[in-house]
Amino acid sequence: MDQVTIKDVAKEAEVSPSTVSRVISDSDQISFQTKEKVKNVMKRLGYQPNAIARSLVNQRCNSLGLVMARPTDRALANPFFTDIIQGIAAGTQRENYSLMLATAESYQRESEEVLNLVKTRQVDGLILMASRTNGELINNLTKENYPFVLIGRSQKYSEIPRVDNNNIKAVKDAVTTLLSLGYRDIVFLSGPKDFVVSQDRLQGYREALLEAEIPFRPELINYADFSYEAGFKKARQLFSNYQQNIDLVFGADDLLALGALRAAEERGWQVPEDIGIIGFNDTPAASLVHPGLTTIKIPIKKMGEKAAQMLVKIIEEESYQGEEIIIPTEIVWRESTAQKE
């Protein structure tokens, strides 16, 4: 349990500490024999280099910081949180880095946590989740030239190392396909206006309609919180207002779509016969409900892995400044949509 240091090994192997250090870094200017000898002693004593001491002299701690404001996960729904963390953790380890995780109960606190990690030198770089309020923070980090990678998109500053999916394209493609299936009067149930994801997904909807030259009906665009209840209420209201004049609900998030599904059920409408429903994110619940919810799936885990990988590259490669990586999405067809008659 007591710390075995490089000195202990040196003494035991009857060499100097520097020799041991060289063995650790597998220096090639050291004889095979002493290498073996030292390695044996290391094994025998159970020696492991002290990461802290290393960090101090190397001025690098080999760890990445992940800071998440808790409101973010509420906004983005739970599974996102799980998968993104798993992805980041996996990517981090693959690069032989450690991951420091900090959560914050507000965006305000998020900035503080970030600054704390950075200034106390506990991490070599940061992974951040895009949100509507951390633009300032991101701006500062950019100015300071501090290594970081953004997951998602920040409205104002687009030339930033980040990994994201293309929400605009994903929705546009989905809507285009739905139109080709025969749907025409598509309600768009958006998330809150001030989220970039909301705006992007809505734009995809608009572009698809435009391209298909479908007349645009502003009343079909509706905003709600990213929640089941909000989706349910809004859909109920829409269903009673527009009756026969709608044939599909596009939920900007599965929760919204699930709420709409429930509203349709309550009204006695058959899905997909009377109304089609599609969501976004492929939450676990999407495959559990009945009928199964057609939805758009983001390979979230992969995004996390890519982010970690890119961050390490930024840290280690002097000349590399990062890039924008867009991960393709995929439509998961289930029973809540169908070819129209």
Added chain:
Amino acid sequence: MDQVTIKDVAKEAEVSPSTVSRVISDSDQISFQTKEKVKNVMKRLGYQPNAIARSLVNQRCNSLGLVMARPTDRALANPFFTDIIQGIAAGTQRENYSLMLATAESYQRESEEVLNLVKTRQVDGLILMASRTNGELINNLTKENYPFVLIGRSQKYSEIPRVDNNNIKAVKDAVTTLLSLGYRDIVFLSGPKDFVVSQDRLQGYREALLEAEIPFRPELINYADFSYEAGFKKARQLFSNYQQNIDLVFGADDLLALGALRAAEERGWQVPEDIGIIGFNDTPAASLVHPGLTTIKIPIKKMGEKAAQMLVKIIEEESYQGEEIIIPTEIVWRESTAQKE
């Protein structure tokens, strides 16, 4: 961006480095005036103590390690993962510690990750998730007297610092209440046999029946993977085998219960009229399905917080060796169960 050190502050404030150090630790043997003077300089230069350097001299890094095997989260379902991490993160921060997160793709790798964190001295203590295969690891840590806290229960070694819920009691209480509602022929849909949670929940079921002197029907106990599909298949089979001789399904996890719900629906059985269903964990989906699933809710986040808190106490208080903290559960009544006629 360049590191401001204690020396810079010292020079600027025209004192010695040790004085600055004393100001940082708010030593009381230092004059108010120099304290102020130094503090001002620190603020002006944007000084933050280097956590790494501190760790090296203090032989303590003020950070906790959380190691999770990814199979664990699959077994325990997603929301658990999210909440436990959030709870641990929150608790860790409240104690002014940092959190290092490592995930592993197997239990084998889990041990390696743990050992790595420990031996390289990157953390002062560990939070571990109980699983059927990490008994050895836990045993070793105990022998080494290394600070750790277990979340959940390890079969073999019970006298261990841990926080858990009482699965036996939770199920027993629920079943007892269900019996008082008029249910009698209760199917128990257990998770895999080798999980401690499975065994405990099953035992709760047994104890309740025993106490109520309900004759025991071994054929009503069934095992399945913790998954929706497994629950669905098993329930379908049970429903066709036992027809009128069952009136409730107790799923050892919500996913199992949700599968059973679906099986009932497929069969055209009304829930709760024809058959009652109850689950465990209160997954988000439990409130989204129709009828809403009655289930047992564990305050997971609080468990995480407690674990972090306790671990810090173990680390910091010489005499404190940890304890067993049992967090009470709560039954969430929804529409899938009802008072029987």
Added chain:
DNA sequence: TTGTAGGCGTTATCAT
């Protein structure tokens, strides 16, 4: 009340 010096465990530079 403040300063000096040595050390935490490692690496890197300069000798040898």
Added chain:
DNA sequence: ATGATAACGCCTACAA
């Protein structure tokens, strides 16, 4: 091919 030495940034006796 190996060893001595200084440094990384901080803390803490011990001295003054």
